[in-house]
Amino acid sequence: MDQPADTPTFEASLRELEAIVAKLESGDTPLEEAIALYERGNTLRAQCAERLDAAQARIEAIRLDAEGRATTTPFAAG
Template sequence: MTDRPVTEMSFEEAIAELEQVVNQLDSGDVSLDDSIRLYERGAALKARCETKLKEAEAKVEQITLDAQGNPTGTRPADGS
Protein backbone atom coordinates (compact mmCIF):
# COMPACT_ATOMS: atom_id res chain seq x y z
CA MET A 1 0.00 0.00 0.00
CA THR A 2 1.24 3.49 -0.82
CA ASP A 3 0.72 6.89 0.72
CA ARG A 4 0.06 8.31 -2.74
CA PRO A 5 -3.13 10.37 -2.88
CA VAL A 6 -5.95 8.32 -4.35
CA THR A 7 -7.03 11.23 -6.54
CA GLU A 8 -3.72 11.01 -8.44
CA MET A 9 -4.02 7.30 -9.23
CA SER A 10 -4.90 5.74 -12.54
CA PHE A 11 -7.64 3.12 -12.62
CA GLU A 12 -5.03 0.35 -12.80
CA GLU A 13 -3.09 1.69 -9.82
CA ALA A 14 -6.23 2.12 -7.74
CA ILE A 15 -7.60 -1.35 -8.50
CA ALA A 16 -4.24 -2.98 -7.72
CA GLU A 17 -4.05 -1.24 -4.36
CA LEU A 18 -7.69 -2.02 -3.65
CA GLU A 19 -6.90 -5.71 -4.17
CA GLN A 20 -4.04 -5.41 -1.67
CA VAL A 21 -6.34 -3.74 0.86
CA VAL A 22 -8.97 -6.48 0.47
CA ASN A 23 -6.33 -9.18 0.89
CA GLN A 24 -5.00 -7.55 4.05
CA LEU A 25 -8.49 -7.22 5.51
CA ASP A 26 -9.33 -10.81 4.56
CA SER A 27 -6.19 -12.12 6.24
CA GLY A 28 -7.43 -11.02 9.65
CA ASP A 29 -3.85 -10.25 10.66
CA VAL A 30 -4.36 -6.52 11.20
CA SER A 31 -5.33 -4.63 14.32
CA LEU A 32 -8.69 -2.95 14.68
CA ASP A 33 -7.18 0.50 14.09
CA ASP A 34 -5.36 -0.75 10.99
CA SER A 35 -8.54 -2.42 9.77
CA ILE A 36 -10.42 0.87 10.04
CA ARG A 37 -7.63 2.71 8.22
CA LEU A 38 -7.56 0.06 5.50
CA TYR A 39 -11.34 0.14 5.14
CA GLU A 40 -11.28 3.93 4.72
CA ARG A 41 -8.48 3.68 2.14
CA GLY A 42 -10.38 0.91 0.36
CA ALA A 43 -13.54 3.02 0.21
CA ALA A 44 -11.57 5.89 -1.35
CA LEU A 45 -9.93 3.52 -3.85
CA LYS A 46 -13.31 2.05 -4.80
CA ALA A 47 -14.71 5.53 -5.37
CA ARG A 48 -11.70 6.40 -7.56
CA CYS A 49 -12.18 3.26 -9.64
CA GLU A 50 -15.87 4.06 -10.12
CA THR A 51 -15.03 7.62 -11.18
CA LYS A 52 -12.42 6.46 -13.70
CA LEU A 53 -14.84 3.87 -15.12
CA LYS A 54 -17.56 6.51 -15.53
CA GLU A 55 -15.06 8.78 -17.30
CA ALA A 56 -14.12 5.96 -19.68
CA GLU A 57 -17.76 5.11 -20.30
CA ALA A 58 -18.50 8.74 -21.15
CA LYS A 59 -15.62 8.77 -23.64
CA VAL A 60 -16.84 5.56 -25.29
CA GLU A 61 -20.34 6.99 -25.59
CA GLN A 62 -18.89 9.91 -27.55
CA ILE A 63 -17.40 7.71 -30.29
CA THR A 64 -19.24 8.12 -33.57
CA LEU A 65 -19.60 5.31 -36.09
CA ASP A 66 -20.11 5.25 -39.83
CA ALA A 67 -22.75 3.14 -41.61
CA GLN A 68 -20.50 0.07 -41.42
CA GLY A 69 -19.96 0.50 -37.69
CA ASN A 70 -16.41 1.80 -37.97
CA PRO A 71 -15.31 4.59 -35.63
CA THR A 72 -15.11 7.93 -37.42
CA GLY A 73 -14.33 10.27 -34.54
CA THR A 74 -16.03 11.67 -31.52
CA ARG A 75 -18.87 14.05 -30.90
CA PRO A 76 -18.97 16.71 -28.18
CA ALA A 77 -20.01 15.49 -24.75
CA ASP A 78 -23.10 17.71 -24.75
CA GLY A 79 -24.60 15.64 -27.57
CA SER A 80 -24.22 18.26 -30.28
Protein backbone atom coordinates (compact mmCIF):
# COMPACT_ATOMS: atom_id res chain seq x y z
CA MET A 1 0.00 0.00 0.00
CA ASP A 2 1.89 3.04 -1.24
CA GLN A 3 1.26 6.49 0.12
CA PRO A 4 1.33 9.69 -1.93
CA ALA A 5 4.73 11.38 -2.14
CA ASP A 6 3.52 14.39 -0.13
CA THR A 7 2.25 12.23 2.75
CA PRO A 8 4.69 12.07 5.67
CA THR A 9 5.94 8.68 6.83
CA PHE A 10 4.52 7.03 9.93
CA GLU A 11 7.69 7.93 11.83
CA ALA A 12 7.53 11.60 10.77
CA SER A 13 3.85 11.78 11.73
CA LEU A 14 4.58 10.21 15.11
CA ARG A 15 7.44 12.65 15.80
CA GLU A 16 5.17 15.59 14.93
CA LEU A 17 2.42 14.20 17.15
CA GLU A 18 4.87 13.81 20.04
CA ALA A 19 6.01 17.42 19.59
CA ILE A 20 2.39 18.61 19.61
CA VAL A 21 1.65 16.68 22.80
CA ALA A 22 4.74 18.12 24.50
CA LYS A 23 3.75 21.65 23.48
CA LEU A 24 0.19 21.19 24.71
CA GLU A 25 1.38 19.65 27.98
CA SER A 26 3.66 22.62 28.62
CA GLY A 27 0.60 24.78 29.28
CA ASP A 28 2.23 27.79 27.63
CA THR A 29 0.23 27.66 24.39
CA PRO A 30 -2.43 30.33 23.78
CA LEU A 31 -5.95 28.91 23.47
CA GLU A 32 -6.40 29.42 19.71
CA GLU A 33 -3.02 27.86 18.96
CA ALA A 34 -3.76 24.99 21.36
CA ILE A 35 -7.03 24.28 19.54
CA ALA A 36 -5.25 24.25 16.17
CA LEU A 37 -2.54 21.98 17.57
CA TYR A 38 -5.16 19.65 19.02
CA GLU A 39 -6.91 19.43 15.64
CA ARG A 40 -3.61 18.69 13.87
CA GLY A 41 -2.73 16.13 16.52
CA ASN A 42 -6.07 14.40 16.12
CA THR A 43 -5.52 14.18 12.35
CA LEU A 44 -2.03 12.73 12.88
CA ARG A 45 -3.35 10.24 15.45
CA ALA A 46 -5.94 9.00 12.96
CA GLN A 47 -3.32 8.69 10.19
CA CYS A 48 -0.96 6.74 12.46
CA ALA A 49 -3.78 4.43 13.61
CA GLU A 50 -4.75 3.78 9.99
CA ARG A 51 -1.17 2.91 9.07
CA LEU A 52 -0.81 0.61 12.07
CA ASP A 53 -4.05 -1.16 11.16
CA ALA A 54 -2.80 -1.61 7.58
CA ALA A 55 0.53 -2.97 8.83
CA GLN A 56 -1.26 -5.39 11.14
CA ALA A 57 -3.39 -6.63 8.25
CA ARG A 58 -0.28 -7.17 6.13
CA ILE A 59 1.41 -9.13 8.93
CA GLU A 60 -1.64 -11.33 9.39
CA ALA A 61 -1.84 -11.92 5.64
CA ILE A 62 1.72 -13.31 5.41
CA ARG A 63 1.83 -15.60 8.43
CA LEU A 64 2.43 -19.26 7.65
CA ASP A 65 1.66 -22.32 9.75
CA ALA A 66 4.06 -25.24 10.35
CA GLU A 67 3.19 -26.82 6.98
CA GLY A 68 3.76 -23.57 5.11
CA ARG A 69 0.09 -22.78 4.69
CA ALA A 70 -0.99 -19.20 5.14
CA THR A 71 -2.88 -18.50 8.34
CA THR A 72 -4.62 -15.44 9.64
CA THR A 73 -3.97 -15.70 13.33
CA PRO A 74 -4.68 -12.37 15.02
CA PHE A 75 -1.71 -10.10 15.63
CA ALA A 76 -1.11 -9.58 19.35
CA ALA A 77 0.39 -6.13 19.87
CA GLY A 78 2.05 -5.23 23.10
